[in-house]
Amino acid sequence: MKFLGLQRRTLALIAVVLPLLFLFIYVALRSGPLSPVAVTVGNAESKTIAPALSGLGTVRARYTYKIGPTYAGRVKLLNVHVGDLVSAGQVLGEMDPVDLDERIDAQQAAIKSAEAALRQSEAKQVFARTQATRYEKLLALQGTSEESTATKRQELAVADAALGAAREDVSRMRADLRALRAQRSNLRLVAPVAGLLIARHADPGTTVVAGQAVVEVIDPNSLWVDARFDQISAEGLAAGLPARIVLRSRRSQSEPGRVLRVEPQADVVTEETLAKVAFETQPSPLPPLGELAEVTVQLPELPAKPTIPNAAIRTVGGKRGVWKLDNEKLVFAPIVIGRSDLDGQMQVEKGLDAGDQYVLYSEKALTARSRIKVVEALPGVSP
Template identity: 60%
Template sequence: LTAAREELSRVRAEREALEAQRSNLSLVAPVDGLVVSRDADPGTTVVAGQAVVELIDPSTLWVNVRFDQIRARGLAAGLSAQITLRSQAGELQAGRVLRVEPLADAVTEETLAKVVFDQIPDPLPPIGELAEITITLPTLAATPVVPNAAIHHKDSRLGVWQVTNGDLRFTAVSLGIADLEGRVQIREGLKVGDQVVAYSENALNERSRIHVVDHIPGVTQ
C-alpha cells in the first residue's frame, strides 16, 4: 500500500509539471497584429528561440529608404514625403520621415531612414514591396545652379567650362544638392550671371572654339 501511495504521488507531480509546461505553450502576441508568415506546421517540434509565426503591427508600417549621402543634407525626422508604391505607379501617398538611422552604410555611402504613411493604405501592400520616395527638404539659401550635364572632371577636379569674354576656362566648383529636373546647386566657384557651357558635342579644352546659342536645336525647352 505504501508503494502504491508513493507511485500515486509521483504521477500527480508529473501531471502538475506537464500542466505547468502546457501553460508555457501559449503564444501571446505583444500587440494586435497580422500574421504574415507561419514558420512551423502543426505537430512540428520546436526549440526555445525558434520562430513559429511572423507578426506585424499594421500601425507601424514603414518604408526603409536609402539616400546618397551627398544629397542627404537637411534630411531629418518629421520632413514630409511622397510615397509611390511599385504596384500603384502614378498614385502618390502622403508620408513623413519617422527617423534617420544613426548608422550609415559605409560600403554604399548611403544614409538610411524610415518613412511612414500618414494614412495606412487599405488594403495593406505586400510586405517587401518596392516604393519610390520623394522627400521635401527645407528651403536652401539662393545659390547659382547649373544643369548636371555642365559638370565635368579635369585633372581630378570637378568643375564647369566657363565662358569669359568668348574664351573658355575650366572653373573648379563645389557642388550642393541636385533636384529631380537635373539642376545642381553650386556652393563655391560661380556667381549669379556667370556663363557656363551646358552642352557640347565634343570634349572641350581652353583652345576650343564655341558657338553660343539660345537653345539646342531639336531639344524642347
C-alpha cells in the same frame, strides 16, 4: 605662239581653281571641321532650391510578434492561416498537453491530502496547547510535577513545528499547481495584439522546441520603409522630414510618409546612411513585407546662391567647372559645387557669380581655342 597658248591654259585653270579653292575654304569655315561650334548658353541665377534625397528601401513591420510555446511539445491544432486578421486575445492554436492534465489532477489530489494532514496538525496543535496550558496552571498550584509540565511544553513545540511543516507543504503544492496551470495555459497560442498573420512555421503534428515561433503576427499600422541613402548626399537628413514613398508594385502612385528616425549606425560596407520612413496613412491594400520602395525625402530650402543646371558641368584637366563666356571668349572656370535638387539644379559655392554666362550644351567638346556660335537650341536637345 606656243607660249601664248600655254599662258591661256594656265589662266583658264587658275580661273577654275581659285573659285573652287575659295568655295572649299568657305565651306570648311562654315560647316566643316573648322566651322564654329554651335552652343546654347545660360545665365547663372541667384535663387533658392529645395534639395531632396532619393534612396531605396524595403517594407518592414515595426512590431512583429513571434508566437510559440515556452515548453517543447507537439502542435495539436492551428485555427488560422496566413493572411488572416486576428484580434487581441484570440486563440490561434494549441499545443498537445501530453500528460500535463493528468499531472494537474494528481497535484490537486496531493493538495487535498496535504490539506487533510494540515487540519490534523492543527487539531494536534490545539490539543497540545490546551494540555500545556492546563499543566502550567496545575504546576502553579503544585498539582503536578515540573517534569510533566516540561513534557507538555515539548509536545506543544513539536505540534507547532508539525503544523508549520504542514502549512509549508500545502503552500509548496499549491505553487506547483499554479506552475502546472501556467504551463498548461502557455500551450494555448494567443495573439497579444490585433494584427495580420504573416507566417505559419509549423503545422499540426509538428514538434517544436521551447521558444520556437509557430506563427508570426504583425501590427499593420506599424509598417515602415527601411531606407538607405548615400552618405555623400545624406547631409540634412533628420527625423520629422516629409517623404514620398513609391512602391515597386505601384509605380503610378506615391504614398505620403515621414522620416521616423535616422539610425545611429551606418552601413560601413555600402557607405550608406540608414533611416526608417513611416507611412502617414496605412496603404490599402497592404504591401507585402520585403517589397522594394523608392523613397524621396524633401530637405529644408537652402539660401539663395548662384544656380546652374548639372548639364553645364564639364571636367577639364581633372577639374570640374563650366565654360564661361568672357567678352565672347571661352574661359574654363573651375567651380565648387554645393547642394542640388532632383530637377538637376545645382548651387555653386565658388567660381561663378550670379549673372555670369556659361555654355549649357555644345555640339561637340570644347577647348579654349574653339570658335562658337550661340544658337537657341541644338538639334535633338530639349531647350
